[in-house]
Amino acid sequence: MKPSEIAAAAAARLCLDCGMCCNGVLFQIVRLQPGDSVRELESLGLKLSRKKSAPYFRQPCEKLIECTCSIYESRPMRCRLFECRQLHRLENREASEEEIARVIESAKSAVENVKTLLLEAGNESLHLPLSERYDQVMAFESAHENLREAMEGLQQILNADFRMEPL
Numbered sequence: 001m002k003p004s005e006i007a008a009a010a011a012a013r014l015c016l017d018c019g020m021c022c023n024g025v026l027f028q029i030v031r032l033q034p035g036d037s038v039r040e041l042e043s044l045g046l047k048l049s050r051k052k053s054a055p056y057f058r059q060p061c062e063k064l065i066e067c068t069c070s071i072y073e074s075r076p077m078r079c080r081l082f083e084c085r086q087l088h089r090l091e092n093r094e095a096s097e098e099e100i101a102r103v104i105e106s107a108k109s110a111v112e113n114v115k116t117l118l119l120e121a122g123n124e125s126l127h128l129p130l131s132e133r134y135d136q137v138m139a140f141e142s143a144h145e146n147l148r149e150a151m152e153g154l155q156q157i158l159n160a161d162f163r164m165e166p167l
């Protein structure tokens with residue numbers, strides 16, 4: 001195998017254990033790009049919204065099934081092109097697959113902590129992005145200090161380790 005193929009295989013394994021760029025943790029929406037076919041994507045069941053700007057779909061993506069994209073071969077351009085900071089590190093040989101797997105596990109643990117606190121706060125809107133669920137809770141009750149700290153900690157991890165441009 002060529003080095004590029006080895007890196008691609010490692011990236012695929014890591015993504016199959018992560019899913020944070022599809023499940024509403026990193027992003028709220030995905031906008032379609034030039035080259036995407038609205039008709040084809042809608043025929044595959046992707047629910048597109050067209051309010052004001054370019055069509056987009058919301059996350060958590062309905063096409064993510066158990067951490068796998070169920071329309072992978074036909075996925076939108078943005079999904080094809082996106083690489084998080086960890087995949088860049090892998091590609092540039094700045095970190096091994098094992099090191100990156102540990103970063104992902106740590107982030108997933110922080111996500112689970114936030115999800116647990118959201119449920120304890122009575123939020124069961126599992127169809128919404130994590131940040132929107134957080135905003136729902138905080139709009140009515142600002143005294144969830146544990147949740148606030150957990151969410152702020154998670155956003156620091158996501159900005160430092162995953163997003164190429166911090167939110």
Ligand code: SF4
Nearest residue numbers: 015018019020021084
């Ligand atoms: S956030 Fe990165 S590692 Fe996780 S699924 Fe997306 S591209 Fe893969």
Ligand code: SF4
Nearest residue numbers: 022061063064069079
């Ligand atoms: S279409 Fe596939 S790759 Fe794109 S957000 Fe949905 S599950 Fe992820």
